[in-house]
Amino acid sequence: MAAEFAGNRLSRVVGALVRVALLVLLVGGALRGAAPKYILFLTADGFRSDYIERLQPPHLSALIAEGVRVTHVTNVFPTVTTPNMASIATGAWPRTTGIGANTHYVREEDRLVSAPRPTVATIAGMLRPAGWVTAAAGHFMLQPAVEFYTAPGYGESEKTTDAIIDFLENKNAHFVGAIYGSTDQAGHRHGPDSPEVREAVMGIDRAVGRLVAYLKAKGIFEETLITFNSDHGMSAFEKRQASTEPAQALAKAGFRVATSAAELKAETQIVVLNAGVRIIYFRAVPSGAERERAAAVLRQIEGVDVLGRKELDALGCHDNRSGDLIVSPKAGFTISNAGGPGGLHGRFAEGNPILFFRGPGIRRAVNLEAARTVDIVPTLLRLVHVAPAATVEGKVIETALEAR
Ligand SMILES: [Zn+2]
DSSP: OHHHHHHHHHHHHHHHHHHHHHHHHHHHHHHHHOOOSEEEEEEETTOBTTHHHHHOOHHHHHHHHTSEEEEEEEOOSSOOHHHHHHHHHHSOOHHHHOOOSSEEEEGGGTEEEESOOOSSOOHHHHHGGGTOOEEEESOGGGTTTOSEEEOOOTTOHHHHHHHHHHHHHHSOOSEEEEEEOHHHHHHHHHOTTSHHHHHHHHHHHHHHHHHHHHHHHHTOGGGEEEEEEOSOOOEEOOSEEOSSOHHHHHHHTTOOEESSTTTOOTTOOEEEEEESEEEEEESSOOOHHHHHHHHHHHHTSTTEEEEOHHHHHHTTOOTTTTOSEEEEEOTTEESSSTTOSSEEOOSGGGOOBOEEEESTTBOSSEEEEEEEGGGHHHHHHHHTTOOOOTTOOOOOOGGGBOOO
């Protein structure tokens, strides 16, 4: 009797232990494979990747330590804001977003268009049909697609965090895009090495730190996927200047040139726009000979490279809104304002934006050598099991993801 009783008890204990073990496995498996319930899509304008090492912002560094950092990020050329913000938000190159510059020339409409917006879907537009409540604070490319939008002030880091928290707390938003713009503002005015840029970085860091503290207090930090990214870097003006302003070189060679909407006249042949580089648009589709004659003039300028159709196509540029030619300063050169105060971007040298991810499904404490800003959208969509729009050209950063 006693042995039988002991045996029964043993089998009950073993059974209970097996059930507990199964439960642990199930719960553990569910947690490991759980999709993020929240996405914070944070973009800091003009936040150069090496600001992290140089200035060591504590809250951003802590997120990086728990996530995946990409050390060499390929962004969109020219490295100016509007085409880059469009590509970050859509996962597509300028050839597909149709956005070549902050202001670009549209040949079929024969006019300059400022602040162009993409006609293809942004990540917010892809998430909404899957039931996501979406909101954005200052992330202007997302504005048409989100249910809730506010512009808290481009350089106002604390107000931006206030707006994000308000969307999470009061609007039931599960996707929030936001731009922290103070790094770009301080970088342009004072240059990347200035105390003002340090303060901008630390101000964003404090605001993101407060956001993380809110997520933890609400108990949703571990359910939240955070990407922190940027559109481009920032440089001080080089001391060496190109020998001639490209618009002047073309005018001197006999081309009739405009550099603004006000200068665009009936007789104008070529539009030249400043985007850190110079974007050269022929008003009418140029013949091969005409294009070559202009390119030959531009190649005489010391300190620049002249990029033609083949090079621009390889960079994902639009077949006319990114220009027919781009005059790009060689390393160590600027086209104008050499040695001037403040900072610039637009050149290849400013292809060094910050990018990291932290949250469910993302590996921990990993540095990846390379990825592109167009890869951000498909990577986030994979984690929440939403199919990317057909216009997405980026690829999932598989090496950033936990093994399933
Ligand atoms: Zn920018």
